Structures are given as C-alpha cells and as structure tokens.
Amino acid sequence: MSPAVEFDALIIGAGFAGLYQLHMLRDRLGLKARVLEAGSGVGGTWYWNRYPGARCDSESYYYSYSFSDSLQQEWSWSERYPEHGEIRRYLDHVADKFDLKRDIQFGTRVASAEYDAAANLWHVRTEGGEAFSARFLITAVGCLSAANIPKIPGLESFGGQWYHTGRWPQEDVDFTGKRVGLIGTGSTGIQATPVIAEKAAHLTVFQRTANYSIPARNGPVSAEELREIKANYAAIREKARATINGHPFDISPDSALDVAEEERLARYEKAWETGGLRFRAAFRDLLTDKAANDTASDFIRAKIRSIVKDPKVAEMLTPKDHPFATKRPPIDSHYFETFNRDNVTLVDIKATPIAEITPAGIRTSEREHPLDIIVFATGFDAMTGPLLAMDIRGRDGVALREAWAAGPRSYLGLQVAGFPNLFTITGPGSPSVLTNMPVAIEQHVEWITGCIDHMRKNGLQRIEPEAEAAERWVEHVNEAANATLLPLANSSWYLGANVPGKPRVFMPYAGGMANYARVCAEVAAKDYQGFVLGR
Numbered sequence: 001m002s003p004a005v006e007f008d009a010l011i012i013g014a015g016f017a018g019l020y021q022l023h024m025l026r027d028r029l030g031l032k033a034r035v036l037e038a039g040s041g042v043g044g045t046w047y048w049n050r051y052p053g054a055r056c057d058s059e060s061y062y063y064s065y066s067f068s069d070s071l072q073q074e075w076s077w078s079e080r081y082p083e084h085g086e087i088r089r090y091l092d093h094v095a096d097k098f099d100l101k102r103d104i105q106f107g108t109r110v111a112s113a114e115y116d117a118a119a120n121l122w123h124v125r126t127e128g129g130e131a132f133s134a135r136f137l138i139t140a141v142g143c144l145s146a147a148n149i150p151k152i153p154g155l156e157s158f159g160g161q162w163y164h165t166g167r168w169p170q171e172d173v174d175f176t177g178k179r180v181g182l183i184g185t186g187s188t189g190i191q192a193t194p195v196i197a198e199k200a201a202h203l204t205v206f207q208r209t210a211n212y213s214i215p216a217r218n219g220p221v222s223a224e225e226l227r228e229i230k231a232n233y234a235a236i237r238e239k240a241r242a243t244i245n246g247h248p249f250d251i252s253p254d255s256a257l258d259v260a261e262e263e264r265l266a267r268y269e270k271a272w273e274t275g276g277l278r279f280r281a282a283f284r285d286l287l288t289d290k291a292a293n294d295t296a297s298d299f300i301r302a303k304i305r306s307i308v309k310d311p312k313v314a315e316m317l318t319p320k321d322h323p324f325a326t327k328r329p330p331i332d333s334h335y336f337e338t339f340n341r342d343n344v345t346l347v348d349i350k351a352t353p354i355a356e357i358t359p360a361g362i363r364t365s366e367r368e369h370p371l372d373i374i375v376f377a378t379g380f381d382a383m384t385g386p387l388l389a390m391d392i393r394g395r396d397g398v399a400l401r402e403a404w405a406a407g408p409r410s411y412l413g414l415q416v417a418g419f420p421n422l423f424t425i426t427g428p429g430s431p432s433v434l435t436n437m438p439v440a441i442e443q444h445v446e447w448i449t450g451c452i453d454h455m456r457k458n459g460l461q462r463i464e465p466e467a468e469a470a471e472r473w474v475e476h477v478n479e480a481a482n483a484t485l486l487p488l489a490n491s492s493w494y495l496g497a498n499v500p501g502k503p504r505v506f507m508p509y510a511g512g513m514a515n516y517a518r519v520c521a522e523v524a525a526k527d528y529q530g531f532v533l534g535r
C-alpha cells in the first residue's frame with residue numbers, strides 16, 4: 001500500500017455538487033482539495049444515466065449553476081428539457097472553464113473512509129488500493145446513484161443482454177429489430193419507453209404500479225427566449241431560491257376546492273398544455289389536501305383513458321395506488337400514446353408476477369415472454385444507498401451502516417453525529433430530491449464552504465453535530481413530511497420502500513427549500529447552533 005497523500009479536503013464525486021465544491025474550496029478558500037470520481041469523466045448522475053430518452057425534468061435554463069454570471073451568459077441550452085448528453089457537455093464546459101479537471105482523479109471508486117480521532121484526519125482508501133488523508137471529507141455522491149437491481153431468480157441464465165438504466169454503457173445500445181423487455185414505470189421507464197418502442201421489433205413493458213405522468217412539451221429553446229432568459233437571470237435565480245422546490249415559477253395561491261368545477265378543469269387543461277412540473281403549480285394545495293389532490297389525480301386518469309385506445313390497457317395504466325405527485329411525478333414525451341402502437345405490450349406484474357428470468361426471456365405466472373434485451377428501469381437505493389455503499393467509519397470505528405441501521409439520522413442533512421468533519425451534500429434530511437437539484441446543491445456547497453472558512457478563521461479543527469440536534473432534526477423532517485400527502489405513497493423511494501429490507505424512514509426534508517436555507521443560515525449565524533466545534 002502506498003503512503004497516504006494528504007489534502008485539506010477530499011470530495012467524493014464529480015457531478016454538479018463535487019465540481020462546485022472543488023471550485024469553492026480550492027479557488028475561494030485556497031485549500032488543497034482533490035475530487036475522487038469513479039467514472040472516467042465528469043457528470044455524476046448524467047455520466048451514468050445515458051439510457052435512451054434520458055432527460056432532465058427541470059427546465060434547462062434553471063437546471064444549471066447560478067454562481068457565475070459569465071457561465072450563464074456564455075452557455076446556450078438547445079432544448080427546454082436537456083438530454084443527458086447536453087448536460088454532460090455543460091458540466092464538461094464548467095470543469096474546463098474553472099480548470100477543475102487537474103484536481104479530479106477519475107476512475108477512482110472510494111471503498112472506505114475512516115476517521116482517525118488522534119490525528120483528526122479522514123483516511124480514505126480506494127478500490128484500487130490507493131490511500132488518501134484529509135481533514136475534511138465531503139460526499140458529493142448524489143441521491144439516485146446506487147442502482148436497484150431486483151433479485152429475480154434466473155437473471156444469470158439470461159441468454160440476451162441486460163442493462164440497468166442508471167449504469168448504462170458508454171456506447172449506444174442498438175434496439176433495432178430486437179425484442180425488448182422493460183421493467184419499471186417510474187420517471188426513467190416512462191422516458192425510455194417511447195424511444196425504445198420506435199426502434200425495437202417489440203417492446204414489452206412490465207408494470208408493477210401504474211403511474212401518473214404529465215406531458216413535458218419538450219422543444220427547442222428559441223434565440224429570443226434565450227435572450228430573454230439571459231437578460232433576466234438575476235431575477236430568475238432569486239425566484240428559484242425563494243420557492244418551496246427551487247423552481248422559478250409561481251404556484252397558484254388558490255385552492256383546487258375554492259373554484260367551480262368548470263374553472264378547475266379549465267385550469268388543469270391549461271396546465272396540461274403547459275406541461276412539465278408546472279402542472280403541480282395549478283393549485284396551491286395539491287400536495288397538502290387529499291380532496292384537492294383527488295381533483296388533479298382524476299383529471300390525469302381521465303386524460304390517460306382518453307389517450308389510450310384499448311380500454312383494458314388504459315385501465316391497467318390508470319394509477320390507483322397513490323395520489324398524484326406523492327411519488328416523484330414523471331414528465332414524458334408521448335408515453336401513454338406509445339401503448340397505442342402495435343409493437344408494444346403492457347404486462348401487469350401485480351396481477352401476473354414475474355416468476356423468473358429464463359435463458360429466453362421473462363416468465364410471469366401466466367406465460368414466458370421471449371426477449372433479446374432486458375432493461376431494468378427499477379430505480380435506485382435512494383439517498384442512503386451511495387453513502388452506505390462505502391465503508392464509512394467515524395469516531396471509535398463506528399460504521400455509518402450501524403449508526404443508520406434503523407434509518408438515516410443527520411443534522412440538516414449535512415452532518416452525522418459521531419462523524420466529525422464529514423459533510424454529506426444533499427444527504428438524507430435535506431430537501432435535495434424534492435427540489436430542482438442545482439439550487440439545493442449550490443446552497444449546500446456554499447454553506448459547507450462558509451462553515452470551513454469560519455473554522456479556519458477561528459482556528460477550529462473539528463465540527464460535528466450534537467446527537468440531540470440531529471434527533472430533533474430527524475423529528476422535524478418527519479413532521480414536515482406528515483404535513484404533506486407524500487407519506488401516502490407507501491411504496492415510494494422517498495420512504496426507502498422500493499428496496500427490500502431497507503428501513504422505512506421518510507428521507508428528504510419536505511419543509512421547502514427556501515425555509516431550509518433560512519434554517520441553515522440561522523444556524524450558522526448563531527455560531528453553528530447544534531454543532532460542536534473544537535480545536
């Protein structure tokens with residue numbers, strides 16, 4: 001084993017979070033910092049998610065960094081919802097513009113990190129056997145990066161190819177003339193289905209839970225729109241930061257129940273035409289009042305029935321198990337229309353469960369479906385998955401896996417008691433996945449940078465949360481979730497319910513991005529209230 005290379009800060013991951021954190025620590029604070037990244041390029045989520053149809057569901061002009069005006073003025077997005085390749089090109093441009101790559105070590109997956117209390121250092125080891133040490137360890141590993149591949153018997157016997165969407169190969173997969181089976185109808189499956197259906201000889205979609213989806217209404221961004229956006233960026237960013245979920249648009253102040261039915265339907269029609277996540281902004285109480293939500297859920301159900309021609313298929317595609325938007329709501333380009341194609345079949349695997357994968361395909365309780373390619377669009381071990389994939393050990397060798405055996409416990413989603421100088425960007429307990437990510441990421445990175453700056457200016461070497469402060473925050477995260485309808489989707493990944501055996505804890509903070517940022521700022525202003533800082 002080579003001797004450890006020492007840094008002020010080690011950052012794990014070179015996506016939106018890791019790139020900005022490196023820039024801030026190295027270029028603003030002058031620290032010796034290094035990013036360790038498993039992939040061979042920058043991008044994080046967008047490095048791995050290259051499946052057909054992979055797009056962002058926030059709009060391009062605000063799914064981007066706000067910290068550099070010259071960056072936002074020089075970059076021009078081509079589409080309303082950028083495709084994965086365009087987002088990678090953007091992040092690559094950012095990495096080049098700020099000369100970040102010289103401090104990123106690619107092809108390096110972190111295996112373990114152990115806190116050494118005597119030296120007050122984190123010792124990090126990679127899967128390749130390299131060793132690093134640093135005062136601060138910052139995880140920028142994303143919330144949706146540990147692939148959830150269901151343990152279906154017989155997968156190893158499959159004679160064709162199979163892929164998980166979140167670990168898509170770098171080279172294109174050719175579906176031309178192939179019999180393709182796709183499992184999963186979350187955002188990913190809903191994006192991939194129409195694109196695969198256009199190429200495949202036949203596509204069979206295996207659906208466990210029917211989902212709501214809103215048309216994205218994707219299209220090119222015109223030169224005039226771009227000019228307008230660039231001229232107004234300061235106001236757009238300010239608005240994004242002031243809203244509940246980091247999107248710079250207004251949510252109607254009206255309740256869905258306060259308007260007459262005709263008016264309500266007219267507003268939903270308009271929102272459906274506008275498309276995307278703006279649909280949720282039609283009324284203020286869609287996520288807080290079940291009766292209000294029912295009106296939106298019923299509207300979407302009626303749309304599905306009007307689009308899908310075969311009434312049996314339409315019925316299978318009509319969501320019944322959860323209210324609209326209590327699972328992360330997908331947006332799509334011609335998803336429901338795709339089931340009108342002759343080469344697409346829907347299989348309800350709640351009615352006829354998958355029994356096994358055979359050398360020739362997928363066998364349900366009803367019959368075998370012969371396949372050449374299987375696509376798992378089965379989601380992720382969200383939020384905690386990528387953190388617990390590493391063996392992280394804090395004070396006295398306590399493993400994060402043990403500390404979180406009953407579910408994640410974090411203060412502000414940023415730090416864990418017993419793990420000094422470890423910061424978790426967009427960790428469980430932060431609003432992250434309920435927001436437009438770059439807004440959450442910039443806020444986290446800037447808070448962490450401010451905290452480290454404060455420590456250096458005051459000769460402080462250690463920071464960790466008080467256990468009671470973390471407990472109170474976990475309670476508050478639960479209260480915030482319970483004030484919404486989100487916990488009603490009892491099989492969602494917000495709750496960890498999609499991964500067998502995972503503790504059911506509502507992980508993201510549902511109290512709103514602006515509110516969360518205010519709390520973090522107050523904590524810092526009150527001398528990092530709830531944290532213990534030491535020399």
Ligand code: NA7
Nearest residue numbers: 150184185186187188189208209328377378379380493498
């Ligand atoms: P999601 O939203 O977790 O969706 C995964 C889908 O896969 C969902 O339909 C699941 O059904 C299904 N699934 C999961 N496990 C299985 C098994 N074992 N058998 C059959 N079907 C299964 O992941 P996505 O990748 O679509 O989206 C993740 C986020 O990325 C998304 O929210 C956006 O933020 C971007 P279920 O509903 O659990 O019955």
